[in-house]
Amino acid sequence: MKFPDFDYACPKSLDEALGLLRLHGDDAVLLAGGQSLMPLLAFRLAAPGLLVDLKDVPGLGDIGIDGGGVRLGAFVRWCEIDRNAGLAAAHPLLVEAIGHVAHYQIRNRGTVGGSLAYGDPAAEMPGIAVTCDGEIIVMGESGERRVAAADFFLGALTTCLRPGEIITGLHLPPWPAGRRWAFEEFARRRGDFALAGTALYYDLDSQGRATDAHIGVIGAADRPMRLAQAERMINGSTVNADAIAAAAEAASREVDPMEDFHAPTAYRRALVETLVARALTRAAG
Amino acid sequence: MKPRNLLIGSPMERVEDFRFLRGDGRFVADVNLEGQLHAVIARSAVAHGRIRAIHTGDARAMAGVRAVITARDLGRPVPVIPLRLQPLAELAPFRQPMLAHGKVRFVGEPLAVIVADSPQIAEDALDRIGADIEPLPAIVDREHAEAGETVLFEDHGSNVAIRWTAVRGDAGRAFANAQYVRKETFRIQRHAALFLEPRGFVAQWDGRARKLTLWGAAKVAFANRKILAAAMGLAEQQIEMIEVDVGGGFGSRGEFYPEDFLIPFAARLLNRPVKWIEDRREHLMTANHARETECEIEIAATGDGRILGLRGRSWSDNGAYIRTNGSVAPRNVAQFMSGPYHIENIALSTTQLITNKTPAGTYRGPGRFEADFVRERLIDLMAKDLGLDRVEIRRRNLVRENQMPYPLATITPYESATELDGGDYRQLLDRCLEDFGWAEKVKLDGRLIDGRYHGIAIGCFIEGGGAGPSEDARIVLESDGTYSVYVGSAAVGQGIETIMAQIAGDALEAPFDRIRVRHGSTGDVAQGHGSYHSRATVMGGSAIVLAAEKLRDKLREVAARALGCEPGEVTLDSGTAKGPAGKSLALSELSEAPVEAEATYRGDKHTYAYGSLAAHVAVDVKTGHVEVIDVASIKDVGRIINPATLHGQAVGAIVQGLGGALLEHLVYDGDGQLLTGTLADYMVPSAGCFPVIRSTVVELIPSPNNPLGAKGGGEGEIIPVGGVIANAVAAALADFGVEPMELPLSPPRIWALIG
Amino acid sequence: MRIKLKVNGKTVEAEVAPRISLADFLRDTLRLTGTHLGCEHGVCGACTVIVDGAAVRACLMLAVQAHGEQIVTVEGLSNDDALSPLQACFRKHHALQCGFCTPGMITTAHALLTEEPDADADRVREVLSGNICRCTGYIPIIEAVLEARAHYADQDAPP
Incomplete structure (x- = not known):
């Protein structure tokens, strides 16, 4: 399984990278960590004429934490999220979810931007982006645009990125103190893609009732999605066992899991119910 | 004849490890020859179809492509892969051609060989091969295979290759009179050995000397040389097979595959060295698959749990062709269904079916893993039905020491009889209970703790080993005083350089560091039978013992001449020959020329290691996940050469078995497309999966069948794992009435059973 | 493309096609065959090498991406005389x-x-x-x- 023939460019600036995309059009593919792209090339499921490596583009590897939230540069690698001392407090759900991504060696290479661009429906990063009202920052010829993560993923391995655009980062809104949250996923082995997973959080009002519930799922549809019905069951509740059961049940009805040889639809649907219930129980505990 | 025991029995660190740990191993992909070309194989993307044409012109025209070889280039008739074991006439129609012609019968079947200047260019050329194949319906299940509306081999007219029966006693009468009878259907899924180093060859043709050298031999180099010689129209002496380091075998690697012929053929055709290294995708779709079996089996017993009989039918999905292993696995399903138990009446049939999937072959514990799943499940079901203790029921039915040697059911049409060679089966059952902590753990059975249901189970097994007919060894005392030991056994990762040196050291009364073991290559000994059926140590080791004895006789003769005495007066110790009256001579000064002796050990009585294995699982009923909390096993191998390497075999086998019980599955769709074509989809155990495995190997009762007293020990513990884990899951989920009848015990399957 | 990198402490300069993986470069060009290829799609880990201190899969990295990096292979973790x-x-x-x-x-x-x-x-x-x-x-x-x-x-x- 040797890679097909391609050229390689390693631009030193975003402008240079954008210029290469303009020049080569569809024939050019961006290379970040390469942990999804390279297997595709090895199986010859893609055959680009040019790989544009973003590794030397300045600024893409930054992690910013301030009152406005968290900004992850597109080239931030999973291992850097582990190591960043501030992130655990600034966005604990992100850190926990990313802890489930792939294996050690992959974590040393794989990037935020690469995962978002690839758009695997079972991947953690897109799931967090969607669940947490993330905005994906995209640079194109006509300048920067910010796309709500909810609108970014169009289907399995399909995003709204336009030709010539480069993801430069992900913005996650600020994480208030006292927020309740949990992440749960079920994979056959450590590091495997999850059969399904959920990321969720809510805040508590002065009466101890949940507000602003965000319940997202991965591996349960052709893209990561939020579950409005389940969220409705939690908002305004005290997140007791009844509310959790109702929300989990709603979640299982709301998802649209695919069937494949790993698991039938009914199983994934039930798994969503279980994981949402467990995550809510943990969040409430 | 028993060698003195300094090295044998010692957990010696392995001599192989120095090179492996430093990256100095030399595997076939590490072999590079001056001027070598690189081959890739164009393979069928269609499971079943008629070949209209294979267009190779575009590929041939590419820069850097040196040749594209199709079946047409192989001459007529296109050579086929013969059967290595039991070459029965019935199986002959189903042999695989080296390259497909006329029809394709599975996805991955070789259509053409592309040879190019680099592997990259060769792969580029794959896209330029145009295979015009008229699709035919794909046969992917038993029902359609048996119905025979579509047949893979029109000349044969049926998808049934052969039907075996295993008979003992009078099953009809036993069942008619039995107080207890239960019949169930079981399924074992298709999975595979998946050794980690991909297969590969480097072939070199020396046109002037008319000699072929092939690097990458494994397992059965001599047998493969014979096959290759016939296919290439060469004499065996014109071919040298070289065994370099081999990254795992487990039964599958080293069997003769099309590439074993195609790569040498290309090298001769082009008169250039040709290298081919399999990639993982083609490994998954072309290296032997294994295990896919369906069984409808009935058990009969007395009311107090004495098993009276087994009868029923099984079907093995063999895939598209019958390769070298012939009928070994299907036959074993029938022959070993009774395992270590005394079952007087047996009537089993097993049918080998041809389907549009990758050909199946042997994988560690062939047929036995399948049979044990069925039998151990039936025993637990019976215990439940009769209200008897599942341990007691096993103890009551195990073959007793005074019944040894104990004949197993006779297999027909090609009669094959074998008998258990000895052992105290009950003692190991009891020791396993103790090692496992059964008495305490049984209290957890069926209990819900922290959201998971716990269950335990135990099973008993036998492991066939030491297949004949013979093995050769040659030992040379070199002029520097070191010994070179050559043996026909092959290394597949089991550490035989160390083990054989231990055996040789004791037999020669020489220190370990003076012994160098060479193995597997055809230049080393006159004949070799290699490593399968847990035979390498038993057969090769026994041959070394014999050769050492001969060599010592010779040395005494040589020394007697030098010392001026009779050979009988010479004593040998580690480095010197001593004569009468205090005269002595260093062995290194004994002779200008190396002194050597060669011996053949013959024996075709199998050894049967045996033991028990227990497991503790916890099942999450919401996700269907089965966590294996603890496994404990014990096995008697008669005589242990190296307890550390043997323990490694045991633990490794258990974890492979857990893969087969819980994770591994080669899944096909209705069109015969393999869906699990990556290592992300074909799931083998990883380091986080099964953290607690405890395994003990003992030397309780030596095998009477060889001079070492050793029994083959490379497979045993994989055999009971499927049955034991399924029984433990059933025990855990007793409240839900869950009785798994099908492997693997995947989360969706368990979840569905819970309902 | 011309690349320059350090492998096991030694500076290496070589001409390499962009499509050559780091693993193939180490194995075929430098003949450091201790780095093994077991799957070539990033699952088995046999090709793991250390790039700038981090363990990575050499089958999922291009040799050209290693330009300017420090690579350590299993050979670089081995002494001549004894096991580490x-x-x-x-x-x-x-x-x-x-x-x-x-x-x-x-x-x-x-x-x-x-x-x-x-x-x-x-x-x-x-x-x-x-x-x-x-x-x-x-x-x-x-x-x-x-x-x-x-x-x-x-x-x-x-x-």
Whole structure:
């Protein structure tokens, strides 16, 4: 399984990278960590004429934490999220979810931007982006645009990125103190893609009732999605066992899991119910 | 004849490890020859179809492509892969051609060989091969295979290759009179050995000397040389097979595959060295698959749990062709269904079916893993039905020491009889209970703790080993005083350089560091039978013992001449020959020329290691996940050469078995497309999966069948794992009435059973 | 393309086609064949090398991406005369059989223990879950790595 023939460019600036995309059009593919792209090339499921490596583009590897939230540069690698001392407090759900991504060696290479661009429906990063009202920052010829993560993923391995655009980062809104949250996923082995997973959080009002519930799922549809019905069951509740059961049940009805040889639809649907219930129980505990 | 025991029995660190740990191993992909070309194989993307044409012109025209070889280039008739074991006439129609012609019968079947200047260019050329194949319906299940509306081999007219029966006693009468009878259907899924180093060859043709050298031999180099010689129209002496380091075998690697012929053929055709290294995708779709079996089996017993009989039918999905292993696995399903138990009446049939999937072959514990799943499940079901203790029921039915040697059911049409060679089966059952902590753990059975249901189970097994007919060894005392030991056994990762040196050291009364073991290559000994059926140590080791004895006789003769005495007066110790009256001579000064002796050990009585294995699982009923909390096993191998390497075999086998019980599955769709074509989809155990495995190997009762007293020990513990884990899951989920009848015990399957 | 990098402490300059993986470059161009290819799609871990201190899969990286980097392979973790402490622990625990996964296990474990000499059993299992071994069942590998921790706790840069 040797890679097909391609050229390689390693631009030193975003402008240079954008210029290469303009020049080569569809024939050019961006290379970040390469942990999804390279297997595709090895199986010859893609055959680009040019790989544009973003590794030397300045600024893409930054992690910013301030009152406005968290900004992850597109080239931030999973291992850097582990190591960043501030992130655990600034966005604990992100850190926990990313802890489930792939294996050690992959974590040393794989990037935020690469995962978002690839758009695997079972991947953690897109799931967090969607669940947490993330905005994906995209640079194109006509300048920067910010796309709500909810609108970014169009289907399995399909995003709204336009030709010539480069993801430069992900913005996650600020994480208030006292927020309740949990992440749960079920994979056959450590590091495997999850059969399904959920990321969720809510805040508590002065009466101890949940507000602003965000319940997202991965591996349960052709893209990561939020579950409005389940969220409705939690908002305004005290997140007791009844509310959790109702929300989990709603979640299982709301998802649209695919069937494949790993698991039938009914199983994934039930798994969503279980994981949402467990995550809510943990969040409430 | 028993060698003195300094090295044998010692957990010696392995001599192989120095090179492996430093990256100095030399595997076939590490072999590079001056001027070598690189081959890739164009393979069928269609499971079943008629070949209209294979267009190779575009590929041939590419820069850097040196040749594209199709079946047409192989001459007529296109050579086929013969059967290595039991070459029965019935199986002959189903042999695989080296390259497909006329029809394709599975996805991955070789259509053409592309040879190019680099592997990259060769792969580029794959896209330029145009295979015009008229699709035919794909046969992917038993029902359609048996119905025979579509047949893979029109000349044969049926998808049934052969039907075996295993008979003992009078099953009809036993069942008619039995107080207890239960019949169930079981399924074992298709999975595979998946050794980690991909297969590969480097072939070199020396046109002037008319000699072929092939690097990458494994397992059965001599047998493969014979096959290759016939296919290439060469004499065996014109071919040298070289065994370099081999990254795992487990039964599958080293069997003769099309590439074993195609790569040498290309090298001769082009008169250039040709290298081919399999990639993982083609490994998954072309290296032997294994295990896919369906069984409808009935058990009969007395009311107090004495098993009276087994009868029923099984079907093995063999895939598209019958390769070298012939009928070994299907036959074993029938022959070993009774395992270590005394079952007087047996009537089993097993049918080998041809389907549009990758050909199946042997994988560690062939047929036995399948049979044990069925039998151990039936025993637990019976215990439940009769209200008897599942341990007691096993103890009551195990073959007793005074019944040894104990004949197993006779297999027909090609009669094959074998008998258990000895052992105290009950003692190991009891020791396993103790090692496992059964008495305490049984209290957890069926209990819900922290959201998971716990269950335990135990099973008993036998492991066939030491297949004949013979093995050769040659030992040379070199002029520097070191010994070179050559043996026909092959290394597949089991550490035989160390083990054989231990055996040789004791037999020669020489220190370990003076012994160098060479193995597997055809230049080393006159004949070799290699490593399968847990035979390498038993057969090769026994041959070394014999050769050492001969060599010592010779040395005494040589020394007697030098010392001026009779050979009988010479004593040998580690480095010197001593004569009468205090005269002595260093062995290194004994002779200008190396002194050597060669011996053949013959024996075709199998050894049967045996033991028990227990497991503790916890099942999450919401996700269907089965966590294996603890496994404990014990096995008697008669005589242990190296307890550390043997323990490694045991633990490794258990974890492979857990893969087969819980994770591994080669899944096909209705069109015969393999869906699990990556290592992300074909799931083998990883380091986080099964953290607690405890395994003990003992030397309780030596095998009477060889001079070492050793029994083959490379497979045993994989055999009971499927049955034991399924029984433990059933025990855990007793409240839900869950009785798994099908492997693997995947989360969706368990979840569905819970309902 | 022309690349310049350090491999096992030595500067290497070479001309390499963009599509050549780092693993193939090490194996075929530099003849450092200790880096093994078991799957070429980033699952088995046999090709693990250390790039700028981090364990990575050399089959998922292009040689041209390694321009300017420091690469350490299993050969670079080996002395001429004796086994390193980590290697000796592997041998002592019989943490290898066929030896094919072994270089990837050594490089991965070395990278881990260099960074986290106090890694516990669960962490070791987690990290090594990206390296497939088909022979040993992993138990002795975990034992070997746990025992090797002591050698990393004491010094700056073993082996």
